[in-house]
Amino acid sequence: MSTTPAVEDYLKTIYAHTEWQPEPITPSVLAARLGVAPSSVTEMVKKLAGAGLITHVPYGPLRLTPAGFLGASAVVRRHRLVETWLVREMGYDWDQVHDEAEILEHALSDRLLEAIDVRLGRPGSDPHGDLIPAADGSLVRVPAIRLADAAPGHAGTVLRISDRDPAILRDLAADSIGPGSALTVLESCAVRLPGGSIRLLAPDAAASIWLTK
Amino acid sequence: MSTTPAVEDYLKTIYAHTEWQPEPITPSVLAARLGVAPSSVTEMVKKLAGAGLITHVPYGPLRLTPAGFLGASAVVRRHRLVETWLVREMGYDWDQVHDEAEILEHALSDRLLEAIDVRLGRPGSDPHGDLIPAADGSLVRVPAIRLADAAPGHAGTVLRISDRDPAILRDLAADSIGPGSALTVLESCAVRLPGGSIRLLAPDAAASIWLTK
DNA sequence: TTCGGGCTTTCGGCCTGCCTAAATCTCGGC
């Protein structure tokens, strides 16, 4: 089976789902994430399973096989390296890179990717704080906790901010909150910044931020 | 009509055909250039004509409308800026950039293109010597003559080398002939370089090289 | 234990872009 942009998007989305929590993804969630109808997912799932990229029992959740994990890692690696490049060299802000990377991730050759990786000094994480898989799919895990799940009083620095919703990224950037920011959690939706100022976060935003443990 | 990669490729190829000679392109030539069957061209021609991008009378040649010219210019601009960027910043040689640009030209946003253009200092020509259209489709023409058509004794510098055939580009690069090289034509397929050394060129290569008049 | 709502799958269809094979047209040579 050929690895089309659609295949890459499905693999990437399945991969992303289990990156920060253990539950495998279900077809309906995958459909919602991709913005396609559930029946489209059923169809593609057959193809991916037939190609040995995912495992799937009817009516059950979806899991990447080792081969699928490798393929997904490659797409995620391309996406995150592109994001890092856009911010470091092309004048993008970290909350503006997602859509561009979404397209370029399907268009870069291995050679160009390697050239970008070298230019950037083989970065380990992207502008949102997400880890960049190595070419073999390996990455260094860091213990993290969702801000929304952190106990009041918890202090930590922002490790990553999910890039799923661009509006959240914009709002946080406007609030001067980004990867590396030090925060103290007051309650689930309020935080104190180093200067002492207090920010009230939308529940969505609080669920998108991951802090050091 | 949406502007898909296929549409962009058709427009770009029609544009390229009349860039260095005046005859409009025929469906069969277009099919050969694109590597598709003639019937596929007929089909797409209907769509492009219906969208007002080309004019076409049945069994006749194809011509870009002003709208089609603008669309084609945009694709060509993206292609050539990408080639220039790959050579100047990403360590590619000028005979290696075509295939990568062929894909990236469909993937860059206007914003990223502008950033690249600015970084490169708004170059007027790409690594093969081809002119880069401005955003409005305009470009500065330079009088040129095909090496294969030049009279013996004609001396000039290489303005451009058609990037159609990668093998030709490789061979010429190995012979140290590239855009900017000074040449004296001995006969249609032999040239003298500044050092006095003489090169015999394949007819294909001689037809791919354009010299100053 | 049964039932119903929600999730998943099946089914039939649509669109793009490509193909081959079979018309059909054009035009130069005789």
Next chain:
DNA sequence: GCCGAGATTTAGGCAGGCCGAAAGCCCGAA
């Protein structure tokens, strides 16, 4: 003026990805 080679178009099909509607499955609540 006719004819045939070559170019173009038509017709019928295929694969990838998507859709909505309808059928099927699963599991928790009663």
